Amino acid sequence: MATSFPVEPRVIVRSPRTFIERLRGGDQIALLTTLVCAVTIIVVVALIVVELWMNSQPAIKAFGWHFLTSSTWDPNAEKFGALPFIYGTCLTSALALLIAIPLGIAAAIFLAEMAPPQLSNLLTFLIELLAAVPSVIYGLLGIFVLVPLIRDCLVPVLVKFFGYLPIFQGDFYGVSFLSASLVLSVMVAPFIISVSREVLLAVPVEQREAALAVGATKWEATWQIVLPNASTGIIGSVFLALARALGETMAVTMVIGNTPKITASLFSPGYSIAAVIANEFAEASGRLYVSSLIFLGLVLFGLTIVINAVARILVLTTTQRSA
Amino acid sequence: MHVATFRQQLAKEPAIAAEGSGVQKTALAVKLQAENLNFYYGKFQALHGISLSIVTYKITAFIGPSGCGKSTFLRTMNRMNETVRNTRVEGKLLLDGQDLREMDVTFVRRRVGMVFQKSNPFPKTIFDNVAYGLRVNGVRSRPVIEAAVERSLRRAALWDEVKDKLRKPASALSGGQQQRLCIARALAVEPEVLLLDEPCSALDPIATLKIEELLFQIKDITTIVIVTHNMQQAARLADYTGFFLMGKLIEFDDTRKIFQNPSKKETEDYVTGRFG
Numbered sequence: 001m002a003t004s005f006p007v008e009p010r011v012i013v014r015s016p017r018t019f020i021e022r023l024r025g026g027d028q029i030a031l032l033t034t035l036v037c038a039v040t041i042i043v044v045v046a047l048i049v050v051e052l053w054m055n056s057q058p059a060i061k062a063f064g065w066h067f068l069t070s071s072t073w074d075p076n077a078e079k080f081g082a083l084p085f086i087y088g089t090c091l092t093s094a095l096a097l098l099i100a101i102p103l104g105i106a107a108a109i110f111l112a113e114m115a116p117p118q119l120s121n122l123l124t125f126l127i128e129l130l131a132a133v134p135s136v137i138y139g140l141l142g143i144f145v146l147v148p149l150i151r152d153c154l155v156p157v158l159v160k161f162f163g164y165l166p167i168f169q170g171d172f173y174g175v176s177f178l179s180a181s182l183v184l185s186v187m188v189a190p191f192i193i194s195v196s197r198e199v200l201l202a203v204p205v206e207q208r209e210a211a212l213a214v215g216a217t218k219w220e221a222t223w224q225i226v227l228p229n230a231s232t233g234i235i236g237s238v239f240l241a242l243a244r245a246l247g248e249t250m251a252v253t254m255v256i257g258n259t260p261k262i263t264a265s266l267f268s269p270g271y272s273i274a275a276v277i278a279n280e281f282a283e284a285s286g287r288l289y290v291s292s293l294i295f296l297g298l299v300l301f302g303l304t305i306v307i308n309a310v311a312r313i314l315v316l317t318t319t320q321r322s323a
Numbered sequence: 324m325h326v327a328t329f330r331q332q333l334a335k336e337p338a339i340a341a342e343g344s345g346v347q348k349t350a351l352a353v354k355l356q357a358e359n360l361n362f363y364y365g366k367f368q369a370l371h372g373i374s375l376s377i378v379t380y381k382i383t384a385f386i387g388p389s390g391c392g393k394s395t396f397l398r399t400m401n402r403m404n405e406t407v408r409n410t411r412v413e414g415k416l417l418l419d420g421q422d423l424r425e426m427d428v429t430f431v432r433r434r435v436g437m438v439f440q441k442s443n444p445f446p447k448t449i450f451d452n453v454a455y456g457l458r459v460n461g462v463r464s465r466p467v468i469e470a471a472v473e474r475s476l477r478r479a480a481l482w483d484e485v486k487d488k489l490r491k492p493a494s495a496l497s498g499g500q501q502q503r504l505c506i507a508r509a510l511a512v513e514p515e516v517l518l519l520d521e522p523c524s525a526l527d528p529i530a531t532l533k534i535e536e537l538l539f540q541i542k543d544i545t546t547i548v549i550v551t552h553n554m555q556q557a558a559r560l561a562d563y564t565g566f567f568l569m570g571k572l573i574e575f576d577d578t579r580k581i582f583q584n585p586s587k588k589e590t591e592d593y594v595t596g597r598f599g
Binding site for chain 2: 117209210212214215216220
């Protein structure tokens with residue numbers, strides 16, 4: 001066997017790539033393209049803020065901070081205040097989440113941990129379909145199905161057992177905070193269910209087995225170990241639901257009653273920011289009226305950012321404490 | 324620990340194992356017994372007629388190539404395989420002479436603990452990790468839990484390293500410490516048998532040595548069954564060794580016999596590295 005063989009001299013090191021060659025190599029192009037895409041998004045957000053800010057100037061000049069605390073909405077007298085709408089948006093979103101979170105998490109636990117895989121996949125498909133239903137359809141569902149159901153079944157029970165609470169007083173005419181909240185909860189639950197199911201399924205099987213191995217029941221392993229493991233993702237799904245609830249326009253306007261009033265009773269009609277903009281923008285006459293509606297848009301934008309930021313900070317502090 | 328000390332320890336270990344296996348010629352209590360055990364994943368038969376006895380307060384090791392069924396067999400002993408869909412067990416599996424499969428499953432798993440290949444501490448504090456098994460089994464008394472946590476951490480040779488940070492998250496520990504924490508968690512409920520599924524496969528030699536040392540320490544209080552890819556580990560640790568191949572238990576005997584004078588050709592090929 002030969003112990004050595006001739007080595008032909010070869011050029012191994014080439015000269016550095018030229019700019020064009022580097023472009024062709026892909027790195028530069030990829031950087032440029034992705035950068036442009038990312039910047040585009042930021043530009044769009046910035047444009048929205050600038051546009052809302054510019055167009056709401058007349059209202060800002062006329063009302064200032066008072067706009068946020070005033071509850072008068074009188075286009076004839078050109079007096080505009082955002083409080084009833086802020087109240088309506090926050091109340092319906094909060095109530096919707098209050099209903100949708102337990103419902104969604106329980107359904108996700110069933111789908112991820114208990115249902116046989118085929119059934120789980122089928123149900124998940126249907127639930128994800130639910131998330132794609134246009135909101136006007138949910139509005140119709142609210143008017144024709146939910147409102148009669150609430151009137152005939154839910155309200156009598158609430159009045160009988162909790163009638164002494166201020167939130168369940170007064171007459172129920174169908175359109176109300178309660179109806180809007182329930183429709184919203186049906187709309188946002190699919191987000192919570194499908195995302196929570198994914199994160200529950202992504203919890204390592206070793207975590208379940210570790211709990212089972214010391215004698216935990218399947219439910220104890222799910223509730224005490226799997227759920228905390230998935231908590232960050234589940235909270236993410238709640239954010240998604242919250243964002244949708246805050247901004248939902250069509251379905252809410254169909255069942256909330258479109259009355260700018262602040263009342264404690266969930267049975268009375270109200271209004272939300274998105275609903276009033278959609279309803280009144282087309283026929284708004286006068287610069288101040290239009291400007292006030294745009295100012296409301298800015299308020300909704302700010303509200304969404306503030307609520308999301310607060311929720312995120314809350315999560316960061318709690319996860320740091322527990323992790 | 325210094326590398327030199329570690330090497331000395333490593334050199335000493337087979338001798339200890341040999342001493343251990345020399346003593347038990349007298350009457351031996353059988354803790355776990357498998358009789359003609361078959362196991363199926365769907366249509367695939369993973370275990371073929373396994374029969375063997377696990378002796379109380381001894382270390383039993385299972386060796387064999389990947390996919391030979393040793394882990395599957397280990398996981399039938401605390402019925403962990405039941406959590407996998409489409410599986411089926413045939414045959415008998417007795418714990419202290421009673422059929423495992425007729426007992427309440429959480430009771431079985433409390434008596435037969437398990438440590439996994441990948442360390443899997445919960446995203447909780449060190450204390451809560453060890454206390455979990457006690458709490459889940461209904462222990463509520465704070466002093467009892469505290470005492471048990473300390474005892475378990477001491478047995479797992481982790482107490483001195485973590486006693487000042489019991490309230491810190493378990494994820495802050497190193498890989499080897501995490502695995503010892505998992506052993507402490509398993510020991511906290513005082514299992515009669517401890518199953519270990521390749522507990523050192525992701526650890527460096529020093530961390531491995533620490534785990535082997537602690538297994539020697541706890542063999543007085545619990546019966547140990549360990550699956551390992553590392554034949555030296557089996558030789559160092561085990562009183563008895565079983566060799567699995569293609570879902571069959573080829574040979575089961577004194578560790579010394581398996582490694583020095585195996586009676587089956589397949590075993591000899593495997594332990595001398597001529598396998599394959």
